[in-house]
Amino acid sequence: LVTAAPSVGGDRYMQLVRRRLDGQTTQTLGPFWQSTPDRFLPSFSTVVAQGTKLFLSDPRVHEVRVYTAEGTLTHRIRSADPIEELTSDEKMALTPAASPRAGNSAANKAYNADQDRLAPRPSRWPTTASIAVDPTGRLWVESFRKRRTDPHTYTAFDATGKLLGRLILPADSPAIAFTASAVLLWRTDKDGADHLVVYELVTPR
Secondary structure: OEEEEEEEOOEEEEEEEEEOOOOOEEEEEEEEEEEEOOOOOOEEOOEEEEOOEEEEEEOOOOEEEEEEOOOOEEEEEEOOOOOOEOOHHHHHHOOOOOOOOOOOOHHHHHHHHHHHHHOOOOOEOOOEEEEEEOOOOOEEEEEOOOOOOOOEEEEEEOOOOOEEEEEEEOOOOOEEEEOOOEEEEEEEOOOOOEEEEEEEOOOOO
């Protein structure tokens, strides 16, 4: 389970709680960084448990940290991809994810617009959107998308952290899960009907 931990310098932190099936807590791990509150570009750490390992992504850098079930850091899986800076136009084009005041009154709209104008814009794009681990131990790291029309890009690493390659999927077909030899996609057809589609993963030669 993920529970809140005291904030530090505005950043939110979390604790990971291990519980037995009878509900008894056996261990509490952390605190770990969880998110940086940002009205325009919020980013979050993704936590995945697989076997006796815990994987935590950090969208502030190109890094996934691997821990034992007891909370000992064993690996840092990184890529050499650059962290992209926002241009001035990109900063001004951002819209807030949430407004400080709810409601459509003129006073609330004016207040929110004023706060949007004064609020600092982020300087960097987040690096990752989510992570997944398949049954073979491969780590799949989804890159952050600047626009909803951008493709979904997944970078694969083996269980030792070696870079295997990248999988690029259409914007309307995100990966739902990875198996040992396939990927499960969510796809919406032209009539608005949703489908789950399975594609085999083939290693390039």
